[in-house]
Amino acid sequence: MHWTFRWESGFTLVEMMVVLTLIGILSAIATVTLGPSSSRAYETAMLSDLRNVATAQEAYIEQTFAETGTATFANGISQLNVTLSNGVTIRMRGNGHGWSARATHERVRGTRCSVYRGSIRPFPPATEEGRIDCD
Secondary structure (H helix, E strand, C coil), X not given: XXXXXXXXXXCCHHHXXXXXXXXXXXXXXXXXXXXXXXXXXXXXXXXXXXXXXXXXXXXXXXXXXXHHCCCCXXXXXXXXXXXXXXXXXXXXXXXXXXXXXXXXXXXXXXEEEEEEEECCCCCCCCCCCCCCEEC
């Protein structure tokens, strides 16, 4: 009697389980490591949009002063020519003495950024005129 061995191609169940376990461990490490960086990216989008609102508000003041002789502030985001980042929402108020804006992001709960200019009650957490503050 003559025995011949044939090598079967493919992976054993044990090999597949080891690979799946390693992939699970690596994905858990990546989630823990990359989680905070994504919330920082969303906060950066809010900061950028607030800077754009401040710039647009200055242009609006210049335009209304040139047209009417009186500097007025926009009291809503719709009055400004600003395109917001995806997921960012800005609340804004203004009067004859100043304006305030607050940004939130749909992916970041509990973080708000705000800025104000002039003598108006600012949205929290803004505490200093012209500086963007986040909580």
